Amino acid sequence: MNQAVIRWISGPVLRAVTHDPFCIHESVQVGARGLLGEVIRMQGDEITIQLFEDGTGLRPGDPVAGQGMPLSVRLGPGLLGHIFDGLLRSLGGEGRDFLQPGLCVTPTERFHMTPLAEPGRILKGGDPFAMVRPVGREGVEQLCLIPPDQAGEVVEILPGGDYGEEEIVCRLQDGQGLIVEIALSHPWPVRRPRPVERRLPVGPPLLTGQRVLDSLFPVARGGKAMVPGGFGTGKTVLLETIAKWCDADVIVYLGCGERGNEMAGVLDEFPRLEDPRTGRPLMERMVVIANTSNMPVAAREASVYTGITVAEYFRDQGLKVALMADSTSRWAEALREVSGRLGELPGEAGYPAYLSTRLAEFYERAARVITLSGKNGSLTVMGAVSPPSSDFSEPVTIQTKRYVRNFWALDRKRAQARFYPAIDPITSYSEDAETLAAWWSQEGAPDWARQRRRFLTLLEEQTRLERMARILGKDALPPGQRLTLLCAELVNDGFLRQSAFSVKDRHASPRKQIRMMGLLIRFMDRAEGAVAAGVAVERIVALPVLRRLQRMGEEIADDELERFDGLEAMLEADFGALSAGGEQGA
Amino acid sequence: MTIRADLYLDDAVTRIEGPLVFVRRRVEVGLNEAVEVIGSDGRVRLGRVAALDESFMTIETLESTSGLSMAGTRIRLIGAPITFALGPGILGRVFDGVGRVTDGGPPVAALVKAPIDGAIINPLRRAKPEDFIETGISAIDLLDSLVRGQKLPIFSGGGLPHNRLAVEIALHARLRSRNEASFAIVFAGIGVPYDQAEAFRHALEEGGALGHTALFLNLASDSSAQRLLTPRFALTAAEYLAYQEGRHVLVIITDMTNYCEALREVSASHGEIPSRKGYPGYMYSDLATLYERAGRIHGRPGSVTQIPILTMPADDITHPIPDLTGYITEGQITLDRKLDRAGIHPPIGVLPSLSRLMKDGIGAGFTHPDHPALANQLYAAYARTMGVRLLAGVVGAEGLTPTDRLFLEFGQSFESRFLAQPDGPRTLEQSMELGWSLLTLLPESELSRLSDEQIHHHLRKPTGAV
Numbered sequence A: 001m002n003q004a005v006i007r008w009i010s011g012p013v014l015r016a017v018t019h020d021p022f023c024i025h026e027s028v029q030v031g032a033r034g035l036l037g038e039v040i041r042m043q044g045d046e047i048t049i050q051l052f053e054d055g056t057g058l059r060p061g062d063p064v065a066g067q068g069m070p071l072s073v074r075l076g077p078g079l080l081g082h083i084f085d086g087l088l089r090s091l092g093g094e095g096r097d098f099l100q101p102g103l104c105v106t107p108t109e110r111f112h113m114t115p116l117a118e119p120g121r122i123l124k125g126g127d128p129f130a131m132v133r134p135v136g137r138e139g140v141e142q143l144c145l146i147p148p149d150q151a152g153e154v155v156e157i158l159p160g161g162d163y164g165e166e167e168i169v170c171r172l173q174d175g176q177g178l179i180v181e182i183a184l185s186h187p188w189p190v191r192r193p194r195p196v197e198r199r200l201p202v203g204p205p206l207l208t209g210q211r212v213l214d215s216l217f218p219v220a221r222g223g224k225a226m227v228p229g230g231f232g233t234g235k236t237v238l239l240e241t242i243a244k245w246c247d248a249d250v251i252v253y254l255g256c257g258e259r260g261n262e263m264a265g266v267l268d269e270f271p272r273l274e275d276p277r278t279g280r281p282l283m284e285r286m287v288v289i290a291n292t293s294n295m296p297v298a299a300r301e302a303s304v305y306t307g308i309t310v311a312e313y314f315r316d317q318g319l320k321v322a323l324m325a326d327s328t329s330r331w332a333e334a335l336r337e338v339s340g341r342l343g344e345l346p347g348e349a350g351y352p353a354y355l356s357t358r359l360a361e362f363y364e365r366a367a368r369v370i371t372l373s374g375k376n377g378s379l380t381v382m383g384a385v386s387p388p389s390s391d392f393s394e395p396v397t398i399q400t401k402r403y404v405r406n407f408w409a410l411d412r413k414r415a416q417a418r419f420y421p422a423i424d425p426i427t428s429y430s431e432d433a434e435t436l437a438a439w440w441s442q443e444g445a446p447d448w449a450r451q452r453r454r455f456l457t458l459l460e461e462q463t464r465l466e467r468m469a470r471i472l473g474k475d476a477l478p479p480g481q482r483l484t485l486l487c488a489e490l491v492n493d494g495f496l497r498q499s500a501f502s503v504k505d506r507h508a509s510p511r512k513q514i515r516m517m518g519l520l521i522r523f524m525d526r527a528e529g530a531v532a533a534g535v536a537v538e539r540i541v542a543l544p545v546l547r548r549l550q551r552m553g554e555e556i557a558d559d560e561l562e563r564f565d566g567l568e569a570m571l572e573a574d575f576g577a578l579s580a581g582g583e584q585g586a
Numbered sequence B: 001m002t003i004r005a006d007l008y009l010d011d012a013v014t015r016i017e018g019p020l021v022f023v024r025r026r027v028e029v030g031l032n033e034a035v036e037v038i039g040s041d042g043r044v045r046l047g048r049v050a051a052l053d054e055s056f057m058t059i060e061t062l063e064s065t066s067g068l069s070m071a072g073t074r075i076r077l078i079g080a081p082i083t084f085a086l087g088p089g090i091l092g093r094v095f096d097g098v099g100r101v102t103d104g105g106p107p108v109a110a111l112v113k114a115p116i117d118g119a120i121i122n123p124l125r126r127a128k129p130e131d132f133i134e135t136g137i138s139a140i141d142l143l144d145s146l147v148r149g150q151k152l153p154i155f156s157g158g159g160l161p162h163n164r165l166a167v168e169i170a171l172h173a174r175l176r177s178r179n180e181a182s183f184a185i186v187f188a189g190i191g192v193p194y195d196q197a198e199a200f201r202h203a204l205e206e207g208g209a210l211g212h213t214a215l216f217l218n219l220a221s222d223s224s225a226q227r228l229l230t231p232r233f234a235l236t237a238a239e240y241l242a243y244q245e246g247r248h249v250l251v252i253i254t255d256m257t258n259y260c261e262a263l264r265e266v267s268a269s270h271g272e273i274p275s276r277k278g279y280p281g282y283m284y285s286d287l288a289t290l291y292e293r294a295g296r297i298h299g300r301p302g303s304v305t306q307i308p309i310l311t312m313p314a315d316d317i318t319h320p321i322p323d324l325t326g327y328i329t330e331g332q333i334t335l336d337r338k339l340d341r342a343g344i345h346p347p348i349g350v351l352p353s354l355s356r357l358m359k360d361g362i363g364a365g366f367t368h369p370d371h372p373a374l375a376n377q378l379y380a381a382y383a384r385t386m387g388v389r390l391l392a393g394v395v396g397a398e399g400l401t402p403t404d405r406l407f408l409e410f411g412q413s414f415e416s417r418f419l420a421q422p423d424g425p426r427t428l429e430q431s432m433e434l435g436w437s438l439l440t441l442l443p444e445s446e447l448s449r450l451s452d453e454q455i456h457h458h459l460r461k462p463t464g465a466v
């Protein structure tokens, strides 16, 4: 093991003397408490180390021990259902109300293993060799994989039974005749993307249950989306809501430089929520990684890689995975802080020139793939962006925008009116929408693309007309335009608005979305017809069905979709009465 | 070299540069350990070890280095990070910005010594804040509720009555269900003028709260480096009261803007590359280490609730100080100059205000089942009012539709009858009653956030009428 001795220390950076062959980015343990760090620079006999933990009390002369590999995390069956820090160390354990640097709890959980291979079988990297499930608690079945960079013939595999994560359960003989020991879990360097057989085009949609997303700005499996928004506009609630209701198999939720209470909220709520598809607690298919804003900054920089590596690991099992990162801006800021400490030349707003490259590398790890073992897997990434002063022209927003396909912009005005989710339909976009139209067609909405376009055009028209009204006054607009405003408001209120906390409406199935969209389109058609026939807009405003349409989302749950038939009948009846009594109103 | 506690270094200073003192060392010292820099004038300045190599160390003094000389300066090594000696006796006492008793009384008998940087609460061990605190202020209780363990700052501006509001909250705040005696206030004044500090003390005394208050005062005349320590001493005291003594502690910190100014000043004196508007790039993380010290912990009876006050430079909410704060805290109560000028107290600007933890502490089982819907509807209506006002400003009231004119009326009543509280604190029930009565001004077709039952039950009964 490489050894060095501290020569100089200041804050989270230290320099140490060594005669051993350290590598750049090698992971190290420092001092008696074994604080984690990483080699970030080498010169002569001196290495520079960045600490991932608070170095209070360290002094010149303290030892540094190299780990022989870059910063790595252990990937295995013990991840699901648990919470970890930014370096994937468990936050569990007795009496740990407060976190102490260096302390680390080794997992003791055991798993029931069923072998999937027998001696003589040739296994490639990424091949599953066992199936496991937790012992003594409810939990989903998971595959255990041969590390991607290893392969060989099975010479021994232990029989079915209960094992710990790090126990050797299988031995392979590789091409050189060397024995490779395989445990239920294996380490992987976080900054290195896990290899795949090949990448596939994105699709079908990752259903979020959020109407404004699924119907207007859908994200495809394997896609990437950003959620920029000033503080309080709803980034966190949106990502959490997607985490709860999206149709992924595994959710990796990464709290990066955000609030401790939000993590507590997730841990409090998710175990009590049921996956609508499986009836199991949501927490069982979730990994939470928490580097809260008061935790050390260097670990924050690493936590993003930790998160995406964990997500790739589940993708490699042939699963649909979604990663939520809240907030990638805090990661970029950590990058800036570390870069500043190294005295690198600052670029725009103080960020290092390689900010853009790092963002690109991160988002590139989202993909739909054929895994090394030939399975279909996908990793969809959604990242919050927190622009300073809500200014979307700042570097992190601009650079991220270059690499994502979906832009879900949160609007302060909407948030202030408690109109949630506050996604601005004018500036948001989805590059996946076109490819996903075929899927909606199959689901029974052949007109989806056209209807979607009609909603978007209507909302755009609303912005234009409201500008005009601001000069002329609303009363001065002709009836056709007043109707446009009415319809746009109805689409906003009756379709886009969807409270994350409404039990009936927090999640909307594609069928519900299709019904709602169809009803609104029908309303628009009939109303336009009526106005063209000379009916006053005020009489349409007074139709009883209008209030029902405004509130249909929260009044009609997914399991009572037949009630939309009644609503449709009411709509037709209301308009029928309108044309019958048309002469009186004119 | 030898291990030591409480050692003195004499004649070891080799350079003094701004707040940094460079010292040759012959003994073992650890990073971040506390030192006292004692000038030949006998004055003791608190400092900490900022950097170390094999034969030198850099001390960052946390008080002014003015008056220090190379010769005759002694360095006392404490052998541990900066700590605060705490005991039950801290309540009713007044301290300076670095935890020294300044009220002329005896020193505090210490039970524990706690490092002032605190420890990071394990997110897994955090208990979700959900106990609704009634403050008596309608705009807060009904629209942006405060819960125990929350950090809810007041975004204010120079000359606005934020201090008065903070005292009103401190004196009135109570749980609705139980009456718990174990309540305490920690007040930290950062860079406050003497008369303001005095006014605070007086108001707490008048309200009979001084006996369970610990005051930390870093006056405007004290050194700016000390300002960085004041909230840390205060929060350390709060954590002691909460987690060791099981009290529910309300921490009021004023003015965080002075704290951030001091941070900028100290950062500049270290020659660091500034980020936005000259504030250091790590200001977000630095503020987070303070604000995140609010909360509750599973299995411990107490809680720390924070109400930091900051004055927005030029009333600009996008300025880095409110901006970064808003990104860390669980909402914000924003004061509005226009409302203040119109004589409305408390002048709470409702639209930019938010309480993120409100949803966990209100509604069925907590306050009233219809509380969330009512708050939502009032917000939606008031936001609409603001749009109408804008329109009316251009096209005049004549260009408005009849419905829009009703919104103007609603907005007027909302401000003069709901926001303004000339008669003092209200119960949540009173606030809700008022809220419902305001909504009767609007046509039912505009109340899409309310269910038919809510409209029927609250808006159509005769007592709900205006």
Ligand SMILES: Nc1ncnc2c1ncn2[C@@H]1O[C@H](COP(=O)(O)OP(=O)(O)O)[C@@H](O)[C@H]1O
Pocket (backbone or CB within 6 Å): A229, A230, A231, A232, A233, A234, A235, A236, A237, A238, A241, A420, A421, A422, A498, A499, A500, A501, B355, B356, B357, B359
């Ligand atoms: N989809 C939503 N449904 C209901 N309320 C929401 C929704 N999104 C946001 N909110 C409200 O807005 C507050 C702030 O949202 P949050 O996601 O924490 O903002 P951000 O992360 O952008 O700072 C939340 O506490 C919640 O009350």
Ligand SMILES: [Mg+2]
Pocket (backbone or CB within 6 Å): A235, A236, A237, A258, A326
């Ligand atoms: Mg957030």
